[in-house]
Amino acid sequence: MRWLSKYTKAFELGFQTALEYRANFLLSLISAAYPIFIQTFMWTAIYQNSTESVVYGYTYRQMLAYTFLAGLVARIVRTGFEYEIMDDIKNGRFSTFLVKPQGYFPYRLCSFFGQKLPGLVMILGIMVIVLLSLTAFWGVAPQFYQVVAFLVTLALAVILNFLIFYCFSSVAFWIIEIGFLFEGIRIVTILLSGGIFPLEVFGTRFLQVMNLLPFQYTVSYPINVLNGKIDAAGIAQGMLVQCFWIAACWLLASVLWRWGSGRYVAVGG
Amino acid sequence: MVIDVKHLSKSFDYYKKELGLKNSLKNLFHREKLSKEAVNDISFQIEAGEMVGFLGPNGAGKTTTLKMLSGILHPTRGQAKVLGYVPWERKKAFKMQFAIVMGQKNQLWWDLPANESLFLNKCIYEIDDRDYQANLAELTELLDIKDLLNVQVRRLSLGERMKMELVAALIHKPRLIFLDEPTIGLDILSQKKIREFFKYYNQQRKATVVLTSHYMQDVEDLCKRAIIINQGHIVYDGDLHGVNELFAHSKIIKLQLSSPVSQDTLAAFGRVKEHSDFAATLEVPRIELKERSKAILDQLPVVDFNIEDIPVEEGIALLYQRREAAHALA
Incomplete structure (x- = not known):
């Protein structure tokens, strides 16, 4: 079991580093709350001025619930190591x-x-x-099985998003300075994953395209499991698709990294 | 034999960019690809327990060579065997036996105390508890940083951090150590301490050490043998002080004077290398040393008089120039 300890220790050090920056984490939570507030106001205005009570298949309450949950789930699956990887490659620290x-x-x-762990615990608490x-206020209680299924899909979603960004971060082997690219990718993927609006907002043709991509399985799908938009059969099917995408991204990542690290030039003294 | 290098070469592709905005714009659309031979057909061998200095000006190919020998880079051509392994195959058994310390790269976790990173290395190199404790105690004692193990790395001074990096690199008792500019940016005292440490370490553990440095003092103190590399070629391989024998036809005479002497007057006795009111340094041909010394003592107001060899640094600088001159002619 000794070989395992190198990875548990890496986990522990990551955990300690996160605790080292508690204030930073709290600030990031506050910044996550900000777009949620804006969207709450926006949806309130839209629903008040709409003649129908259901917009894009969501009632006002469902829409607000989605907005809150999407903000939190997007925060949970969010990565951030891609900047560290870029730095490692750019400055030659990858050599060590x-x-x-x-x-x-x-x-x-x-x-x-x-x-991830300290933040995860805190966000799950929220x-x-x-x-x-x-x-309490709206009387919409999720079923027990939905909560369990949600937690499983959430775990898969975190792994999937890790792999998606691990693939993207290999770009650093080809392009030296890609901080802005990562920022762009992050914004686009958040949108495509349903981290800002429900995907229905973009229309059916868009949804068809999205069904062929992995992104919605990181945010939109776990939320739909929790809010009851997907039935039990759909939940099981979705988990299988998540597993498929995890395998596919893992394969892609290993190909990209093998290819990329062959190009690595280990700059600097 | 620990290291056996045969005809090793490495070339890098890069893009040419000429000065100015216009060329920057041109570069956006078309880039002229050029290739630079960083290391060009070098061969050498290093025996177990040796301490070898790798010398050369910036960009000579020292670091590139070390990177190939530690498996970080693939060579363009040639072969190398290190500890019996081909380094760029990156076998685990090979990695367990060597360490590379790069003065400009750190492996310690910035926000955590150094002992956390050290413990991570204990896990990575699968060291058992007792060995780890004993080795840690010895290394931190030698480098005098025992009290700093619990301080976050970001709060350490540059010198303290470098010492911690050394502990991290040596915690698995490597048989072979590559040191790439280990004393870069450190003050004289820290440099000295680190040199003493490696001297002791090499003697105690019989570890093979390959060192690159800009500081001549590092190499002069530690290494008997020097490999001097310039523009990717080996220009000298042998005893460090043997470099001077290449230039043995000259000697240095240092003078202290009781009254000022003009440079023109001094020039009659030899080539003036340095000159101030009451001191001068002259270079004279070795065969005429005796006559010139006599003439100087007779004719100049000499207070103190010293004969020395050409310093190793200058010898090496001359070697570089010789190589470049040969290159220019070719």
Whole structure:
């Protein structure tokens, strides 16, 4: 079991690093709340001026519930290690990993989950409060099986998003300075994953295209599991699709990384 | 034999960019691809327990060579065997036995105390608890940083951080150590401390050490053998002080004077290298040393008089120039 300890230790160090920056994390939570407020006002205005009570298949309450949950889920699956990877490659620090008897991918994965954990616990706590208040004020309680299924799909969603961004981060082997590219990719993927609006807002043709891509399985799908938009059969099918995309992205990542690290030039003294 | 290098070469592609905005715009659409031979057909061998200095000006190919020997880079041509392995195959058994310290790269976690990163290395190199504790105690004692293990790395000074990096690199008792500018940016005292440490370490552990440095003092203190590399070629491989024998036809005479002497007067006795009111340094041909010394003592107001060899640094600088001159002619 000794080989395992190198990864549990990486996890632990990631965890400690996250705790080191508590204030930063709290600020990021506040900044996450900001767009949620804006959207709440926006949807309130839209529903008040609409002649129908159901817009894009969502009632006003469902829409607000979606907005809250999407803000939180998007925050949970969010990565951030892509900037570290870019730095490692750009400044040649990737070399210090190449000479060690340890894989870069499992190391990044463990450290990422370690860094994720404190925030995850906190956001799940907030989510419980949101769900309890929704139940108390609006009387919409999710079923027990929906909550369990939600947690499973959420875990898969975190892994999937990690892999998607691990693929994107390999671009750093070809293009040196890609900070803005990452920012662009992040905004687009958040939109495509349903992290801002429900995907129905964009229309059926868009949805058809989205069904062929992995993004909605990181945010939109877990929320739809929780809010009851998807039945039990649909939940199981969705999980299978998530697993398929995880396998596909993992394959793609390993191909891209093998190809890219062959190009690595280890700059600097 | 620990390292066996045969005809190793590495070339990099890069893009040419001429000065100015116009060329920058032109570069957006068309880039002229050029190739630079960073290391060009070098061969050498290093035996177990040796301490070898790799010298050369910036961009000579020292670091590129170390990167190939540690498996970070693939060579363009040629072969190398390090500890019996082909380094760029990156076998685990190979990685467990060597370490590379790069003065400008750090492996320690910035926001955490160094002992956390050290423990991570313990796990990565699968060191058992007792060995780890003993080795950690010895290394931190030698480098005098025992009290700093619990301080966050970002709060350490540059010198302290470098020492921690060394502990991190040596915690698995590597048989072979590559040091790439380990003392860069450090003050004289820290440099000295680190040199003493490696001297001791090499003697105690019988580890093979390959060192690159800009600081001549590093190499002079530590290495008997020097490999001097310039523009990707090996220009000298042998005893460090043997460099001077290449230039043995000259000697240096240092003078202290009781009254000022003009440069023109001094020039009659030898080539004036340095000159101030009460001191001068002259270079004279070795065969005429005796006569010139006598003439200087007879004719000049000499207070103190010293005969020295050409400093190693200058010898090496001359070597570079010789190589470049040969290159220019070719």
